[in-house]
Amino acid sequence: MVATNYGKIDSRHSDVREFDFRNRMATTKVDYPKLPDDQDLYSGLIRLHVLHHAVEEPIFGLGMIEELARHGYRISPGTLYPLLHSLQKKGYLRSSEQLNGKSRRKIYRATPLGRKALGAAKNKVRELFHELMESD
Numbered sequence: 196m197v198a199t200n201y202g203k204i205d206s207r208h209s210d211v212r213e214f215d216f217r218n219r220m221a222t223t224k225v226d227y228p229k230l231p232d233d234q235d236l237y238s239g240l241i242r243l244h245v246l247h248h249a250v251e252e253p254i255f256g257l258g259m260i261e262e263l264a265r266h267g268y269r270i271s272p273g274t275l276y277p278l279l280h281s282l283q284k285k286g287y288l289r290s291s292e293q294l295n296g297k298s299r300r301k302i303y304r305a306t307p308l309g310r311k312a313l314g315a316a317k318n319k320v321r322e323l324f325h326e327l328m329e330s331d
């Protein structure tokens with residue numbers, strides 16, 4: 196499967212509510228147990244995760260699917276691409292085309308607005324983190 200097959204962005208699904216755990220295209224060797232139906236809880240974390248990596252370096256869809264799988268989030272291209280698209284629409288990411296062998300792929304980087312949004316989110320995450328861990 197080549198990355199360009201995932202390149203189509205479906206704008207009908209810009210509001211991401213579900214993660215497709217049946218999709219096995221994420222090529223991670225780690226097999227996570229099937230999670231209960233609480234993925235809604237993680238959608239914000241996944242957005243922040245994506246934004247964090249887009250601040251660090253250019254990201255592309257398939258690479259990000261693998262990175263998220265490494266953290267235990269199984270996300271299909273049909274979920275991730277609309278998510279990237281919506282972050283771009285909000286002005287947090289910008290995209291460009293990159294040659295990858297003979298094919299092209301879309302890469303994303305954080306914009307200054309995206310960095311700013313991540314910075315603000317970090318403070319909130321830090322606060323929540325401390326509160327969550329205190330009650331343990």
Ligand SMILES: [Zn+2]
Nearest residue numbers: 244248262266
């Ligand atoms: Zn990561």
